[in-house]
Amino acid sequence: MCGIFGVMDKRRQMMDGSGIRQALSIMNERGSGEGAGYAAYGIYPDYRDCYALHVFLDNACESKKVVDATLEQWGAIEHDEAIPTYDQPNLRAPCTPWRYFFRPDPSLAPGSATPEKDVITNLVMQINRASNGAEVFSSGKNVGVFKAGGGGAWPEAVADYYRIEDYEGYIWLAHNRYAASNPELWERPDPFNLHDWSVVENGKITTYGTNRRYVESFGYTCSNFTDSEVITYLIDLLVRRHGLDINLAIRALAPPYWEDIDQMPKTEQDLNRALRFAYGSATMNGPFTIVAANPDMMVGFTDRGKLRPMVVGECGDCLYISSEEAAIRAMEPNVESIMMPAAGEPVIGRVAP
Amino acid sequence: MSNNLGSMPLRYRVTIDREQCMECERCIENCSYGVFRRDGDRILINSRKCTACHRCLAYCPRDAIMLEEQPCDYRSHPVWTRATREAIYNQARTGKIILAGMGSVADLPIIFDRLMLDACQVTTPPTDPLREPVELRTYLGKKPSKLDLRRNSKGDVELATELTPNLMVETPIMLGHMSYGAISLNAQISMARAAKETGTYMGTGEGGLHAGLYPYQDRMIVQVASGRFGVNIDYLERGAAIEIKLGQGAKPGIGGHLTGEKVSKDVSRTRMIPQGSDAISPAPHHDIYGIEDLSQLVRSIKEATEWKKPVFAKIAAVNNTAENVAAVARSSVDAVVIDGFRGGTGAAPRVFRDHVGIPIEVAVASADRELRKQGLRNEVSLIACGSIRESADVVKAIALGADAVYIGTAALAAMGCRVCGNCYQGLCPWGIATQRPDLVERLDPDVASKQVANLIHAWTLEITELMGAAGINSIESLRGNRDRLRGYMLDEGLLDVLDVKPVGA
Numbered sequence: 001m002c003g004i005f006g007v008m009d010k011r012r013q014m015m016d017g018s019g020i021r022q023a024l025s026i027m028n029e030r031g032s033g034e035g036a037g038y039a040a041y042g043i044y045p046d047y048r049d050c051y052a053l054h055v056f057l058d059n060a061c062e063s064k065k066v067v068d069a070t071l072e073q074w075g076a077i078e079h080d081e082a083i084p085t086y087d088q089p090n091l092r093a094p095c096t097p098w099r100y101f102f103r104p105d106p107s108l109a110p111g112s113a114t115p116e117k118d119v120i121t122n123l124v125m126q127i128n129r130a131s132n133g134a135e136v137f138s139s140g141k142n143v144g145v146f147k148a149g150g151g152g153a154w155p156e157a158v159a160d161y162y163r164i165e166d167y168e169g170y171i172w173l174a175h176n177r178y179a180a181s182n183p184e185l186w187e188r189p190d191p192f193n194l195h196d197w198s199v200v201e202n203g204k205i206t207t208y209g210t211n212r213r214y215v216e217s218f219g220y221t222c223s224n225f226t227d228s229e230v231i232t233y234l235i236d237l238l239v240r241r242h243g244l245d246i247n248l249a250i251r252a253l254a255p256p257y258w259e260d261i262d263q264m265p266k267t268e269q270d271l272n273r274a275l276r277f278a279y280g281s282a283t284m285n286g287p288f289t290i291v292a293a294n295p296d297m298m299v300g301f302t303d304r305g306k307l308r309p310m311v312v313g314e315c316g317d318c319l320y321i322s323s324e325e326a327a328i329r330a331m332e333p334n335v336e337s338i339m340m341p342a343a344g345e346p347v348i349g350r351v352a353p
Numbered sequence: 354m355s356n357n358l359g360s361m362p363l364r365y366r367v368t369i370d371r372e373q374c375m376e377c378e379r380c381i382e383n384c385s386y387g388v389f390r391r392d393g394d395r396i397l398i399n400s401r402k403c404t405a406c407h408r409c410l411a412y413c414p415r416d417a418i419m420l421e422e423q424p425c426d427y428r429s430h431p432v433w434t435r436a437t438r439e440a441i442y443n444q445a446r447t448g449k450i451i452l453a454g455m456g457s458v459a460d461l462p463i464i465f466d467r468l469m470l471d472a473c474q475v476t477t478p479p480t481d482p483l484r485e486p487v488e489l490r491t492y493l494g495k496k497p498s499k500l501d502l503r504r505n506s507k508g509d510v511e512l513a514t515e516l517t518p519n520l521m522v523e524t525p526i527m528l529g530h531m532s533y534g535a536i537s538l539n540a541q542i543s544m545a546r547a548a549k550e551t552g553t554y555m556g557t558g559e560g561g562l563h564a565g566l567y568p569y570q571d572r573m574i575v576q577v578a579s580g581r582f583g584v585n586i587d588y589l590e591r592g593a594a595i596e597i598k599l600g601q602g603a604k605p606g607i608g609g610h611l612t613g614e615k616v617s618k619d620v621s622r623t624r625m626i627p628q629g630s631d632a633i634s635p636a637p638h639h640d641i642y643g644i645e646d647l648s649q650l651v652r653s654i655k656e657a658t659e660w661k662k663p664v665f666a667k668i669a670a671v672n673n674t675a676e677n678v679a680a681v682a683r684s685s686v687d688a689v690v691i692d693g694f695r696g697g698t699g700a701a702p703r704v705f706r707d708h709v710g711i712p713i714e715v716a717v718a719s720a721d722r723e724l725r726k727q728g729l730r731n732e733v734s735l736i737a738c739g740s741i742r743e744s745a746d747v748v749k750a751i752a753l754g755a756d757a758v759y760i761g762t763a764a765l766a767a768m769g770c771r772v773c774g775n776c777y778q779g780l781c782p783w784g785i786a787t788q789r790p791d792l793v794e795r796l797d798p799d800v801a802s803k804q805v806a807n808l809i810h811a812w813t814l815e816i817t818e819l820m821g822a823a824g825i826n827s828i829e830s831l832r833g834n835r836d837r838l839r840g841y842m843l844d845e846g847l848l849d850v851l852d853v854k855p856v857g858a
Contacts, residue, residue, distance in 0.1 A: 203477075206830065207825065209835050210829075217725040217730065243502075248510065257486050257488060258488055267512070271510065271512045274497065275500065277496040278496055278497045278498065278500050281730070283830055284830075285827065286824045304826070305826070
């Protein structure tokens with residue numbers, strides 16, 4: 001099941017986290033109270049040029065030393081602190097959420113078009129694949145993920161644990177988890193984040209094995225074993241490293257059927273065939289609705305059969321993508337339009353430049 | 354008497370229920386091995402000549418014939434088995450290499466049978482192939498790893514990458530290479546028609562292309578083997594794709610072998626070899642002593658055919674298959690065919706057939722893994738063959754990393770073959786592995802092609818259902834998806850090689 005929600009203000013006007021807390025909680029029927037999470041863009045204006053690394057530390061002393069050492073190897077720590085948290089009656093924290101504001105050393109990724117992001121990618125993989133009691137769960141500039149798992153981790157409790165109403169962002173994503181495995185792990189609920197990209201998913205892809213082997217052949221390491229992890233890496237690979245426009249990247253991940261491609265005009269047919277040729281191993285199957293965001297956009301798309309719901313709302317400068325209409329109305333009672341895109345029809349919202 | 358061994362115990366015993374028999378003599382007519390003959394008012398039986406081809410049983414109108422295997426016991430012994438003892442007697446008598454037909458008879462565990470497929474239940478729904486599309490269409494050939502896209506004057510994105518030719522199959526099942534010579538023209542025509550009907554392709558084998566197959570040439574993959582039989586520019590130009598045969602699963606390390614008995618006038622013309630002569634292909638291609646030579650040959654063939662056709666390379670599954678495949682993927686080859694050690698053959702030395710090579714399951718899995726590790730997976734398609742017996746084997750082979758499969762023995766069985774393993778004798782009573790006109794005539798292409806097409810169609814339906822149950826609606830999402838397999842009673846080392854988890858994990 002799971003419930004997902006995304007909201008974006010096209011003109012970068014800030015929203016605090018109370019609205020999305022409200023929206024996500026209205027979908028509690030879709031969750032099991034064992035995990036929820038939020039991602040927000042624009043929350044760290046004072047450190048806008050630093051990569052904000054959110055880390056779960058099993059042990060604030062020993063695990064932290066490992067992270068400190070790794071970060072010093074890859075760049076400079078501008079500032080670090082415990083993420084402020086507020087105890088909730090039913091939520092038991094097995095780890096300490098910490099944040100670093102970090103400047104990667106671009107000279108460590110020679111020959112890369114995006115050296116800073118390559119450094120961040122490498123160091124996140126390095127920390128997360130080792131069993132060192134540290135898990136980096138968000139790593140972008142001016143973006144942060146707040147999430148928790150285990151019994152009692154309903155959306156309200158998680159929001160209150162981090163007091164997300166104290167943060168202001170222009171894009172928010174949220175995930176209400178219906179746990180099926182490892183309910184106790186705090187890193188398991190979405191959003192999953194890797195530098196620019198954050199992903200929330202309602203679904204269970206049947207192609208995890210094919211997709212994972214594909215991204216791993218490009219140097220990513222999957223250590224979280226969630227769909228959203230592999231999806232985040234696929235999007236990063238296709239958009240950042242292969243230079244595909246987001247609409248083509250989505251087309252590669254959820255391509256049209258061959259019989260539809262056969263009917264297209266020649267140039268379009270060639271392009272779509274080439275996408276399926278090149279990205280057959282990136283194609284995702286099974287039921288999914290995905291909302292993904294980076295600092296400039298928020299997108300929503302579904303599997304080709306639309307086996308999971310996706311509702312889109314618009315109101316003023318705001319775009320909403322949600323599992324349920326009720327959640328959009330909970331956040332914006334005066335929503336102006338509600339749409340249910342057809343299967344395989346993506347929704348792409350861009351922030352005004 | 355040149356030896357003291359006398360006669361061997363009977364391999365088969367044929368009996369006739371005289372109560373049932375109406376002496377119609379269909380058994381006499383049908384048995385090309387001469388088991389039956391009439392003597393006065395009786396039909397006599399010479400069981401020693403029987404191959405268990407079942408032709409007499411199949412055509413006896415009264416079910417009067419019965420066949421028994423190994424009616425005579427040896428003293429049982431776990432080491433000195435019947436097969437080892439009989440091989441020794443045979444070689445003591447002849448001093449020769451023993452030839453055998455069909456695939457390996459070694460009693461080794463079959464990995465396919467110890468791999469279980471996955472299905473969806475609650476957390477993901479199965480796809481219903483009766484009501485939703487499930488795509489089996491497969492393109493075989495090189496694929497770009499990345500696309501070069503440009504924006505035109507109107508701002509639309511256009512493709513600048515030029516795609517190399519791919520072979521499009523509507524189902525991932527192709528008909529493997531069995532040459533004219535090894536099998537009859539009617540058998541080839543039957544399979545060619547089936548390939549056309551089901552939207553797939555068939556291999557010519559290394560025996561050239563008979564004019565009778567020209568109407569189906571756009572469905573033929575023409576083979577270039579080390580003997581170069583039947584190869585000329587006309588041959589290359591007729592095929593939809595060209596396959597260079599470097600090895601064969603039934604006999605890795607040695608070349609093809611067609612016994613002189615089967616080299617009829619027509620076969621001799623098509624192969625361009627003298628009538629009645631054994632056609633023994635060299636072990637290596639004498640213009641390929643290294644991988645760079647293969648590259649040159651592939652490019653020469655492509656140059657000769659104006660870069661319009663995909664070129665495949667077929668190798669036998671051996672220890673370092675992964676390394677071989679990775680090397681071939683760096684040449685201009687578009688698809689690599691890997692033939693497992695259980696692959697069929699018209700004739701192979703028994704010692705090779707039963708002892709050399711590795712299983713296809715392992716070879717495909719390690720090749721796919723190595724290609725992905727080296728970032729070469731899009732450079733070649735992988736075609737698995739050698740003991741694909743049913744639709745589940747196809748699904749498992751693809752989940753282990755193959756793009757498609759070739760079937761050989763299964764297609765022959767669809768035409769009547771009972772896997773008796775006497776193909777090299779050239780007396781196949783089913784009209785398949787023979788060139789004797791009266792026997793070939795028994796195989797009616799109108800009938801046999803339908804049977805082969807039925808088999809492909811039936812497997813295709815089953816594959817669609819299995820994929821639907823697994824919640825997968827396109828074949829590329831199954832490819833290399835080992836997470837959808839589980840190993841049942843496979844050891845840890847093998848699971849690691851296959852990159853498959855054990856059942857319950």
